[in-house]
Amino acid sequence: MSDCNHPDHRAELRRLSRIKGQIDGIGRMIDESRYCPDILVQTRAVSAAIRSLETALLSRHLNHCVLQAFTHDDPNEREAKTSELLEIFAKRLDK
Numbered sequence: 001m002s003d004c005n006h007p008d009h010r011a012e013l014r015r016l017s018r019i020k021g022q023i024d025g026i027g028r029m030i031d032e033s034r035y036c037p038d039i040l041v042q043t044r045a046v047s048a049a050i051r052s053l054e055t056a057l058l059s060r061h062l063n064h065c066v067l068q069a070f071t072h073d074d075p076n077e078r079e080a081k082t083s084e085l086l087e088i089f090a091k092r093l094d095k
Contacts, residue, residue: 007064
């Protein structure tokens with residue numbers, strides 16, 4: 001279901017690089033036997049960064065790919081885009 005022209009995700013790659021750096025930092029904290037709450041603060045920061053990445057990707061998808069599907073006359077394409085997102089978020093809720 002990826003027949004739209006994909007938007008540029010380079011900004012998300014930069015975000016992902018920062019997240020990798022945060023995760024590496026958590027690994028160093030664990031190696032150094034740092035205080036548990038300090039590590040937890042950093043894991044929460046990584047979780048927030050990933051949620052922010054998800055939000056950016058979802059926003060770009062809605063404003064680009066989904067918008068394209070809803071401005072064309074093909075009801076199957078609109079249904080496909082809706083189903084695709086519902087499936088993604090249903091899987092997320094099951095875990």
